[in-house]
Amino acid sequence: MGNADSDVVFQSYGRCCNNEHFFVDFYDRFMGSSEEIRALFANTDMAAQRHLLRNGIMQLVLHARGMPDTKLRALGCSHSRSGYNIRPKWYGLWLDALLATLQQYDPYFEDATAQAWRRALEPGIELIRGAY
Secondary structure (H helix, E strand, O other): OOHHHHHHHHHHHHHHHOOHHHHHHHHHHHHOOOHHHHHHOOOOOHHHHHHHHHHHHHHHHHHHOOOOOHHHHHHHHHOOOOOOOOOOOHHHHHHHHHHHHHHHHOOOOOHHHHHHHHHHHHHHHHHHHHOO
16 A cells, blocks of 8 residues: 555545444344344344454454554454354455445545545455455
């Protein structure tokens, strides 16, 4: 990810993540994308889950900026078939829900912003997905 992308992503995330409704709306959208996904969260402490999401997105962004992949590998392990069993096909739904929620909360969001987010997150998502 280039410096311009990094700036766009950090600014966009900053405009969104300070509003707790951002994370609530993300999960409403994500869980609404599939009955299977909704079932995964049936007995989940959603306040704690939103905190994990906040950190997970930041880890993806930091990885895109060159940070070691240690935490993403641990996420991949915990989300693998022997962990939470997060199926590889669900990551596309996750990213789509994230981008739609970013668009909802970031008043400066445009196509270029979405492209910057995809470039930033897709390598880390692939690392996590690859651990399945």
